[in-house]
Amino acid sequence: MNAGDRLPPLxxxxxxxxxxxxAIASRDYQDVHHDPxxxxxxxxxxxxxxxxxxxxxxxRYITDHFGPRAELxxxxxxxxxxxxxxxxxxxxxxxxxxxxDLVTVRVVGANGIGKHVTGTVTVxxxx
Amino acid sequence: xxxxxxxxxxGRAAITGIGATEFSKDSGRSELRLAVEAVHAALAxxxxxxxxxDGMVTFTMDTSPEITVAQAAxxxxxxxxxRIHYGGGAACATVQQAALAIATGVADVVVxxxxxxxxxxxxxxxxVRHREPSAEGAALxxxxxxxxxxxxxxxxxAAQRYLHTYGLxxxxxxxxxxxxxxxxxxxxxxxFHGRPITLADHAASRWIAEPLRLLDCCQETDGGQxxxxxxxxxxxxxxxxxxxxxxxxxGAGRAQEQMTSxxxxxxxxxxxxxxxxRQLWRTSGLAPADIDVGILYDHFTPFxxxxxxxxxxxxxxxxPDFVAKERLPLNTHGGQLGEAYLHxxxxxxxxxxxxxxxxxxxVPGAERVLVTAGTGxxxxxxxxTADPQGRTRSTTGPPLHL
Amino acid sequence: xxxxxxxxxxFEARLKAYEGRPAAATGVGRxxxxxxxxxxxxxxxxxxxxxxxxxxxxxxxxxxxxxTMAGLSRRPERTAAxxxxxxxxxxxxxxxxxxxxxxxxxxxxxxxxxxITFDSxxxxxxxxxxTKLGPGYFVTTRTDIRAGGELAGTHRFRILKYAPARRPKDxxxxKDxxxxxxxKDxxxxKAPEERxxxxxxxxxxxxxxxxxxxHELLIQRCTGCGTLRFPWLPGCNSCGSLEWxxxxxxxxxxxxxxxxxxxxxxxxxxPPYAVGLIELAEGVRIISNVVGVPYxxxxxGMPVRLEFRRYDEELVLPVFQGVTR
Numbered sequence: 001m002n003a004g005d006r007l008p009p010l011x012x013x014x015x016x017x018x019x020x021x022x023a024i025a026s027r028d029y030q031d032v033h034h035d036p037x038x039x040x041x042x043x044x045x046x047x048x049x050x051x052x053x054x055x056x057x058x059x060r061y062i063t064d065h066f067g068p069r070a071e072l073x074x075x076x077x078x079x080x081x082x083x084x085x086x087x088x089x090x091x092x093x094x095x096x097x098x099x100x101d102l103v104t105v106r107v108v109g110a111n112g113i114g115k116h117v118t119g120t121v122t123v124x125x126x127x
Numbered sequence: 128x129x130x131x132x133x134x135x136x137x138g139r140a141a142i143t144g145i146g147a148t149e150f151s152k153d154s155g156r157s158e159l160r161l162a163v164e165a166v167h168a169a170l171a172x173x174x175x176x177x178x179x180x181d182g183m184v185t186f187t188m189d190t191s192p193e194i195t196v197a198q199a200a201x202x203x204x205x206x207x208x209x210r211i212h213y214g215g216g217a218a219c220a221t222v223q224q225a226a227l228a229i230a231t232g233v234a235d236v237v238v239x240x241x242x243x244x245x246x247x248x249x250x251x252x253x254x255v256r257h258r259e260p261s262a263e264g265a266a267l268x269x270x271x272x273x274x275x276x277x278x279x280x281x282x283x284x285a286a287q288r289y290l291h292t293y294g295l296x297x298x299x300x301x302x303x304x305x306x307x308x309x310x311x312x313x314x315x316x317x318x319f320h321g322r323p324i325t326l327a328d329h330a331a332s333r334w335i336a337e338p339l340r341l342l343d344c345c346q347e348t349d350g351g352q353x354x355x356x357x358x359x360x361x362x363x364x365x366x367x368x369x370x371x372x373x374x375x376x377x378g379a380g381r382a383q384e385q386m387t388s389x390x391x392x393x394x395x396x397x398x399x400x401x402x403x404x405r406q407l408w409r410t411s412g413l414a415p416a417d418i419d420v421g422i423l424y425d426h427f428t429p430f431x432x433x434x435x436x437x438x439x440x441x442x443x444x445x446x447p448d449f450v451a452k453e454r455l456p457l458n459t460h461g462g463q464l465g466e467a468y469l470h471x472x473x474x475x476x477x478x479x480x481x482x483x484x485x486x487x488x489x490v491p492g493a494e495r496v497l498v499t500a501g502t503g504x505x506x507x508x509x510x511x512t513a514d515p516q517g518r519t520r521s522t523t524g525p526p527l528h529l
Numbered sequence: 530x531x532x533x534x535x536x537x538x539x540f541e542a543r544l545k546a547y548e549g550r551p552a553a554a555t556g557v558g559r560x561x562x563x564x565x566x567x568x569x570x571x572x573x574x575x576x577x578x579x580x581x582x583x584x585x586x587x588x589x590x591x592x593x594x595x596x597t598m599a600g601l602s603r604r605p606e607r608t609a610a611x612x613x614x615x616x617x618x619x620x621x622x623x624x625x626x627x628x629x630x631x632x633x634x635x636x637x638x639x640x641x642x643x644x645i646t647f648d649s650x651x652x653x654x655x656x657x658x659x660t661k662l663g664p665g666y667f668v669t670t671r672t673d674i675r676a677g678g679e680l681a682g683t684h685r686f687r688i689l690k691y692a693p694a695r696r697p698k699d700x701x702x703x704k705d706x707x708x709x710x711x712x713k714d715x716x717x718x719k720a721p722e723e724r725x726x727x728x729x730x731x732x733x734x735x736x737x738x739x740x741x742x743x744h745e746l747l748i749q750r751c752t753g754c755g756t757l758r759f760p761w762l763p764g765c766n767s768c769g770s771l772e773w774x775x776x777x778x779x780x781x782x783x784x785x786x787x788x789x790x791x792x793x794x795x796x797x798x799x800p801p802y803a804v805g806l807i808e809l810a811e812g813v814r815i816i817s818n819v820v821g822v823p824y825x826x827x828x829x830g831m832p833v834r835l836e837f838r839r840y841d842e843e844l845v846l847p848v849f850q851g852v853t854r
Binding site: 006007008009010011012018021022024025026027028029030032041042043050051052053055056057058059060063064065067068069071072073074075076077078079 | 559566569570572573574575576577578579580589590591592594595598599600601625626627628629630631632633634635638662663693694723794795796797798799800801823825
């Protein structure tokens with residue numbers, strides 16, 4: 001594995017179910033993550049995914065790729081275009097740095113309206 | 128006849144059966160089905176059965192491969208299959224191919240066929256547009272939607288079964304890679320010249336299609352390789368010592384497919400290689416112990432092991448040990464893993480160099496070389512030998528049937 | 530509001546005064562780290578990482594914040610300072626909130642039974658920013674999460690408190706999501722190269738795929754000699770007969786062989802993944818996917834059971850669920 005290597009993309013259909021299930025599993029009962037009307041009143045066309053779910057999906061993307069022995073050390077993400085129901089997010093990753101068994105991956109999750117998430121993940125991959 | 132003289136083919140073979148489907152503007156069935164029906168009709172006319180057939184010839188343009196027509200027509204192993212290019216120009220040449228095979232004993236009963244839905248399917252006169260998928264496409268189509276998409280993955284399916292059956296680990300494949308790369312390391316023409324590997328390197332290389340690792344898979348190459356064939360008599364007047372074609376054979380197994388023969392047998396061997404081996408040993412009068420060098424097709428390491436077993440160099444499941452102990456000089460140019468992947472034609476050239484004594488990794492006294500072709504597909508093989516008249520040999524081996 | 534910079538400066542100075550003050554003090558996780566919440570999380574995320582199950586399970590590290598969440602309960606840990614800060618922002622019209630950044634460092638894995646405590650500090654409050662959502666302020670907090678008193682991870686979290694820029698659209702101006710023209714089905718939008726390769730269907734095997742559409746896996750049977758055959762072909766390899774009918778597979782089978790695909794990556798398949806050669810109870814074999822089992826847990830001889838899965842609006846495939854014992 002080398003800097004510049006690309007991870008295979010992971011496509012995640014953004015269903016209403018995923019958004020609500022993610023919000024509840026992360027104990028986030030903010031109405032914008034499950035109730036369309038309050039979401040609209042706050043300027044959003046529909047409910048949208050909460051950051052904890054995005055964080056979980058980014059973590060899953062990395063450990064799916066590097067396998068069950070990989071240990072997440074740091075996940076830093078920034079949200080952009082929201083994930084609304086009916087969209088699809090495609091996560092892609094590029095190895096930014098390999099330092100011994102620590103690998104830093106730049107992750108981008110793009111949806112139909114732009115970049116939902118950009119971030120970096122540091123993961124320890126036992127040799 | 129040849130361009131310069133009378134040939135020996137005339138009067139040696141005969142057409143004994145003819146058969147066809149109805150001729151229509153819309154057959155209502157697949158091209159494969161039409162081919163099978165025509166083959167059945169011709170065999171019935173000849174008073175023969177599918178079980179009698181051991182050779183098939185068609186056009187390169189035909190969408191129904193010989194092996195697939197055989198599979199659907201009740202035909203078993205094939206020792207001869209051939210195709211002629213150039214559309215309608217192939218028609219009589221299919222019969223010539225059959226006659227060559229019959230006259231030389233390469234096959235006993237050869238069926239020539241051509242079948243298509245030229246009118247209702249793609250019309251030659253209407254330009255390219257959608258056409259019904261061919262039998263060849265359909266055969267591969269059973270694997271693709273599930274993500275089994277690469278040659279490595281098709282080989283890996285059988286390789287997994289081999290390991291399971293004989294209680295081995297993927298490291299068993301490493302010996303082939305190590306031997307190939309050892310020879311490549313001292314071959315200046317090899318891509319991996321000067322870069323030998325160890326078993327540990329093999330074991331550390333990344334997975335491609337588990338249980339195949341990177342170092343189980345040959346590189347891909349740009350290049351060309353050509354060979355010239357003449358009579359042995361003529362060869363004796365030319366500059367180099369001839370590499371005599373002591374035996375040449377083709378083989379297709381029952382229910383053969385191209386790389387995806389997952390539905391037959393136990394997946395631990397290569398039935399098509401067994402068809403080739405039987406013919407080569409019988410025609411050459413040689414046995415595994417007589418072979419000085421083996422050039423065994425090695426696009427993927429597991430199939431080298433299975434070839435050694437099918438040819439009888441060792442018992443089933445013992446090939447990893449056989450290779451580890453280097454009981455037979457193997458792929459002395461570095462093979463396709465080490466020298467170049469040229470669809471095996473560079474291996475034929477290496478066999479010639481061993482017999483000439485000009486190989487970069489010469490095997491002293493090499494006079495009998497086994498060369499094989501692509502595995503997991505209908506395949507072929509050669510036994511090349513030194514010219515018995517060209518050298519003073521002190522051999523106690525069996526006579527060569529030239 | 531853009532014409533009143535001095536007002537913002539004064540307001541911003543009030544906000545800045547909260548930097549460095551605690552946001553949450555001596556917070557206690559509502560539940561200890563526990564298997565059910567881990568499982569619910571993994572289900573929601575589609576995360577099948579075996580590290581999160583079994584006797585030595587750890588919690589997904591990205592759950593770090595979830596253990597601190599109050600849910601619908603009160604938040605006694607929240608400080609007056611943080612409440613005041615959010616109140617100031619609410620009163621100034623910045624009542625909407627959206628999370629924008631999350632940075633987590635994991636120092637040690639959390640395991641079922643770990644008791645969680647946490648403290649949080651207001652790290653920074655930004656100056657006023659104009660965003661697509663509307664003008665607002667970024668508030669960054671940092672939380673230290675402890676398990677059994679030992680620091681297990683840190684969590685930096687940034688929210689945007691903003692004044693929504695647009696009034697919600699009049700409902701009748703919104704596109705009717707029930708109208709097929711307006712429906713954004715992600716499966717409809719997949720580019721061809723992102724979809725699984727199509728089955729290769731011709732007249733010789735169309736009956737198989739018609740069966741799949743009805744959720745039946747059909748095996749050809751030669752009516753001449755009774756031999757079952759797969760893959761589908763117009764004639765029998767045993768006897769040459771062109772006459773056949775079909776039998777429906779029971780759905781029971783075992784893994785006869787398998788491959789784990791690692792390289793190269795394909796847009797529609799996410800390596801590593803396992804492709805199985807399934808031997809059906811009827812004795813024929815079929816290539817398929819083994820589902821419900823991690824790729825590295827597929828084994829020769831594993832019992833499997835047929836199911837049908839839809840992969841996009843056109844494609845249904847027969848796949849095999851691993852039957853773990």
